Amino acid sequence: MIARRALLAVILAVSVALFAGAAHAGDAPVPALVEVPAGTFIAGSDQAEREYGYRLDKAAYGHSRTRERGWYDRERPRGTQTLERFLVTRTLITNAQYAAFVDATGHRAPDVDQETWKGYRLIHPYERTRRHAWAEGKPPPGRADHPVVMVSHDDAIAYAGWLRSRTGRPWRLPTELEWEKAARGPDGRIFPWGDSFDSALLNSHDSGPFDTLPVGSFPAGASPYGLLDAAGQVFEWTASPGNPGRFLVKGGSWDDSGCGICRPAARHGRPADIKHILVGFRLVVPAPDGG
Numbered sequence: 001m002i003a004r005r006a007l008l009a010v011i012l013a014v015s016v017a018l019f020a021g022a023a024h025a026g027d028a029p030v031p032a033l034v035e036v037p038a039g040t041f042i043a044g045s046d047q048a049e050r051e052y053g054y055r056l057d058k059a060a061y062g063h064s065r066t067r068e069r070g071w072y073d074r075e076r077p078r079g080t081q082t083l084e085r086f087l088v089t090r091t092l093i094t095n096a097q098y099a100a101f102v103d104a105t106g107h108r109a110p111d112v113d114q115e116t117w118k119g120y121r122l123i124h125p126y127e128r129t130r131r132h133a134w135a136e137g138k139p140p141p142g143r144a145d146h147p148v149v150m151v152s153h154d155d156a157i158a159y160a161g162w163l164r165s166r167t168g169r170p171w172r173l174p175t176e177l178e179w180e181k182a183a184r185g186p187d188g189r190i191f192p193w194g195d196s197f198d199s200a201l202l203n204s205h206d207s208g209p210f211d212t213l214p215v216g217s218f219p220a221g222a223s224p225y226g227l228l229d230a231a232g233q234v235f236e237w238t239a240s241p242g243n244p245g246r247f248l249v250k251g252g253s254w255d256d257s258g259c260g261i262c263r264p265a266a267r268h269g270r271p272a273d274i275k276h277i278l279v280g281f282r283l284v285v286p287a288p289d290g291g
Contacts, residue, residue, distance in 0.1 A: 029097050030167060031089040034182075034226040035287060038085040041181045042188025044076030045265035049190055053260030056197055060206065060257035075265050078188065081177055088174060088182045089282040091215035091228050092147035092236065093159065095139035101162045102137055109134035110150035112275040120274060124255075131211070132277050145214040147234050147280040153247050153272040156237050156281040163283070174284040176240035176248050176267065182284075183231070183251070183264040185224030190263055192223035192230045197259060202232030205257040212254055231262040234280040235270070242269025253278040 045053075054067040066072070102109050111133045117126045131140060132149050139148075151159075153173075160171040174182070183192055191197060199206035201221030203213045216228045223230050235249040242248050246269035252262030255278060260266065270279060 029100050030163070031091070031093065031097060031283070033087040033285070034090050036083075036086050036088060036178070036182045036225050038083065039186065040080050040082045041184075041186040042078060043081045043177055043180050043265070044078040045072065045263070046078040049078070049263070049265060050075065052190065053258075053263055053266065056258040057260045060259070066260060071268070072260060072266060075267060076176075078265075081181075083177060083181055085287045086178060086284050087287050088178070088225075088227065088284045090226060092234065092280045092282050093156075094145050094215055095134075095148045096144040098148040098151070098159060099137075099139055099144075101159050102134075105158075105162055107155070107158055107162075109137045110148060110155075110275065112150055116275075120276070122276070124277060129277050143212070146212040147215055147229070149212065149234055149277050149280050150275040151237075151280065152275055153237050155275075159281075160283050169285050171283045171285050173237055173239040173281060176238045176250065178284055179236065179238050179250050180264045182225055182227045183223050187224075190265075191221075192227065192264065193221050197262075199259075202252075202259070202262060203229070203254050204232040204252065204259045204262060205255050206259060208232070208254055210254060230264060232256070232259065235276075235278055237270075237279060237281040242267075245271055247272055249279055 050072040053072050054064065057066045058064050101107060112129060114126045117129060129150065134140065156173055160173065163171045189195055193201050201218055203217065212234060219228065221231065222228050230251055232252050232254060234253050236251045238248045238250060240248045248267050249270050250264065250267060252259055256262060270276065
């Protein structure tokens with residue numbers, strides 16, 4: 001009987017660590033997790049949803065370039081998919097969480113040099129990257145709870161591998177379908193919170209500061225499973241490949257208006273080696289048996 005009570009106490013302690021907040025495994029801060037149950041869900045978009053995305057963009061930008069370039073025409077056709085149960089980090093990985101990895105391993109800190117940035121051919125000036133750049137292996141002051149950015153796809157995988165070595169659990173990047181289910185729930189809603197855009201529920205350029213914010217700043221914009229910042233804030237790496245040398249990113253960012261690209265069905269690829277101020281990541285891990 002005593003042994004059984006002890007076992008139940010251990011199980012309870014682990015459950016609290018997983019779902020109530022961040023735990024620690026050695027020197028690794030373990031991100032808080034939410035559960036996505038097994039079963040079917042609606043992924044992708046139909047023509048009506050894509051048209052809605054284009055209309056949002058036109059209203060925000062005053063032009064139809066996303067429509068003219070067919071940004072949303074290559075989205076997965078709306079339909080039913082099935083996934084096993086999994087856990088996903090409630091928020092994006094933060095600078096503080098990533099700093100523990102950098103400190104423990106000596107992995108390169110998030111940054112990019114001016115020549116490399118120029119080669120990306122992005123609209124953001126190099127000077128804008130400096131507020132996100134780390135110095136002497138440390139995050140920028142006041143941004144410990146902001147999402148880590150300027151991390152390549154390999155950097156994200158390396159962080160997951162380090163967390164795996166510390167916890168014994170197989171952390172990894174989500175697939176596009178895993179990310180999408182976690183972000184919009186089972187019913188195929190257009191945004192994490194429902195079918196209508198609301199700029200008060202996410203960090204986008206519509207109402208935001210044109211910068212990252214502390215993760216979880218918009219609790220009312222949570223998905224049905226409690227996922228935070230699934231729209232806006234920063235795009236998120238997935239494990240799903242796009243064109244050669246690229247991986248799909250999801251979610252939209254702080255510099256997007258509209259925000260058609262912030263719909264969970266929206267998708268586009270980024271080069272695997274890019275270190276972008278608009279791209280971060282979160283992780284998934286299989287759910288424990290019997291949980």
